[in-house]
Amino acid sequence: xxxxxxxxxxxxxxxxxxxxxxxxxxxxxxxxxxxxxxxxxxxxxxxxxxxxxxxxxxxxxxxxxxxxxxxxxxxxxxxxxxxxxxxxxxxxxxxxxxxxxxxxxxxxxxxxxxxxxxxxxxxxxxxxxxxxxxxxxxxxxxxxxxxxxxxxxxxxxxxxxxxxxxxxxxxxxxxxxxxxxxxxxxxxxxxxxxxxxxxxxxxxxxxxxxxxxxxxxxxxxxxxxxxxxxxxxxxxxxxxxxxxxxxxxxxxxxxxxxxxxxxxxxxxxxxxxxxxxxxxxxxxxxxxxxxxxxxxxxxxxxxxxxxxxxxxxxxxxxxxxxxxxxxxxxxxxxxxxxxxxxxxx
Numbered sequence: 001x002x003x004x005x006x007x008x009x010x011x012x013x014x015x016x017x018x019x020x021x022x023x024x025x026x027x028x029x030x031x032x033x034x035x036x037x038x039x040x041x042x043x044x045x046x047x048x049x050x051x052x053x054x055x056x057x058x059x060x061x062x063x064x065x066x067x068x069x070x071x072x073x074x075x076x077x078x079x080x081x082x083x084x085x086x087x088x089x090x091x092x093x094x095x096x097x098x099x100x101x102x103x104x105x106x107x108x109x110x111x112x113x114x115x116x117x118x119x120x121x122x123x124x125x126x127x128x129x130x131x132x133x134x135x136x137x138x139x140x141x142x143x144x145x146x147x148x149x150x151x152x153x154x155x156x157x158x159x160x161x162x163x164x165x166x167x168x169x170x171x172x173x174x175x176x177x178x179x180x181x182x183x184x185x186x187x188x189x190x191x192x193x194x195x196x197x198x199x200x201x202x203x204x205x206x207x208x209x210x211x212x213x214x215x216x217x218x219x220x221x222x223x224x225x226x227x228x229x230x231x232x233x234x235x236x237x238x239x240x241x242x243x244x245x246x247x248x249x250x251x252x253x254x255x256x257x258x259x260x261x262x263x264x265x266x267x268x269x270x271x272x273x274x275x276x277x278x279x280x281x282x283x284x285x286x287x288x289x290x291x292x293x294x295x296x297x298x299x300x301x302x303x304x305x306x307x308x309x310x311x312x313x314x315x316x317x318x319x320x321x322x323x324x325x326x327x328x329x330x331x332x333x334x335x336x337x338x339x340x341x342x343x344x345x
Contacts, residue, residue, distance in 0.1 A: 007048035015044040027094050064121040065095050067310055070113065070137070071128040072102035074192065074227045075254050077282035078299060082128065082151075085303030093311050098122060102131045110136055117144050124148060124310035126303075130194040132162070147315045149306045154196020158323040161315050163302045163330065167197045170295045170332040171204030174277055175249055177334055179212050182343035183247040183275060187220040189234045189259065191251035195226070201251045201279060220245050224255045231255025235262035239274070246274060246343050253278035257288045260339060275340035290338035298330045305330070 013020045018041060025033050026041040044050075069086060073079050083099065090097045098120050102109045109131070116122050117140075125141055125148040127134075132150035138159050141148045150162040178186055188205045191198030202221075209216050219241055222234035231250060238248060239262055250256035256278025263270050270276055270290055278285060281296035305328060315321050 007050040009050070011048055012041065012044050012050050015048065016041045063123050066098050066120050066122045067095050067307060068113075068116040068120065068122040068125040069097055069099045069128070070102055070109075070116075070125065070131050071099070072109075072131050073128055074225060075252055075280070075282070077254060077284045078226075078252070078280055079128070081282055081299040082303045085300030086126065086307055088300070089304040089307035093307060095123075095307070095311060102134075102137075106134065106136050109134070110140055113137055113140050117141075117146055122146065124315075126306045126310070127151065127153075129153070129197065130192070133194075133196065142318070145317070145319075147310055147318060149309050149315075151302060151306065152195075152197050154199075158326065160318055161309050161321075161326045161328065163305055163309075163328045165297055165302075165330050165332045167200035168204040168207075170297075170334075171201040171249070171251075171279070172208045173204075173334055174279070174295050175205045175208035176212070177336070178247045178249065178275060178277060178340065179208065179214070181247075181275065181341065183245075184214050185220070185243075185245040185247070186214075186216070187222075187238045187245035187248040188216075189222050189224040189231055189238075189248065189250040189255045191255075192225045193223070198226075198251055205249055217243075224251060226252050226254060228254045228258045231258030232262055235259040236266075239263060239266050239268060244268075244274075247277070247340065248274065249277045251279055253280045253282045253285045253292055253294055256292050256294065256339070257284055260288060260290070260292070271339055271341040275343070277340055281335055285335075285337070293337045293340040294335050296333040296335050298332070301330060 009020050009023050013023045023041055026038050071079055086097050100112045125146055127148060127150045129152050131137060132153040133155050148160050150160055152164045153162050190202050222237050224230040224234045231254060235258055248259050250259055256276050259276045260270050263274050268274050278292045278294040281294045285292040285294050309315060
């Protein structure tokens with residue numbers, strides 16, 4: 001069977017009834033093209049499955065059509081979901097994603113960033129937590145005048161556009177949801193101390209208890225690091241207490257899944273004897289049994305928006321951008337599943 005002929009830019013132009021130059025301008029996101037023309041061209045780009053030649057586009061433009069993503073997150077579920085959203089949006093926008101992992105040695109990380117700038121010539125960067133709060137990385141990108149978007153930063157919020165959700169309010173409502181189910185003995189596993197979200201989620205948990213006049217014993221709270229292993233260690237300590245909590249709110253799904261495993265090992269039934277709630281709503285939340293009640297963080301939507309902010313050109317010159325437009329807050333949702341239920345107390 002003969003191989004299907006690959007669509008050319010001429011084919012798109014002919015179908016859309018425009019010139020090849022117009023198609024090129026649409027693909028290069030030229031702001032001078034009208035929305036009506038842009039929509040018409042993109043319709044036939046999708047119908048014909050046209051994939052522009054990156055080398056040719058780079059020759060015809062000052063852009064490289066590469067976007068860098070730097071991460072150092074211990075939760076593989078979170079990173080995977082963010083990558084999927086980024087790749088989806090890059091594919092739709094005609095860009096390519098270059099992914100690199102940060103190193104414990106800041107000098108190694110800075111070398112990676114400089115390679116992305118000098119060799120790959122990225123058009124922009126996305127920084128996941130906790131890399132987003134590394135002042136050396138931020139300063140390097142600013143000096144090179146590279147647009148960058150940060151995800152859930154905890155410091156220097158005027159440095160760049162950033163995307164987040166209200167971690168404090170989400171944790172407050174997740175904890176209050178357990179209280180409404182009748183729980184007064186609620187434990188908490190704190191997230192990694194190098195991420196601002198951990199502090200906000202912990203504070204939301206504490207304030208929900210205080211606003212309901214509930215005192216929490218200090219032994220109900222353990223430090224985690226957003227990993228399954230750390231969650232297992234923390235949960236085993238909490239569930240080994242003589243006066244056990246009836247619910248545990250973990251700062252992410254990995255640690256919530258570990259809490260369920262720890263409960264199984266100690267012959268504690270979930271949710272009959274222990275309700276468990278996580279955070280993020282990654283794929284893991286519906287992979288384990290019982291499925292995890294959690295806070296749905298729109299991870300893929302955050303990723304897609306990050307790509308959109310970079311490719312829009314709005315923040316190409318951060319020194320001239322209005323920092324009042326930097327904050328982009330997305331909605332969260334409390335998801336009730338089988339890992340939590342009303343207490344019988």
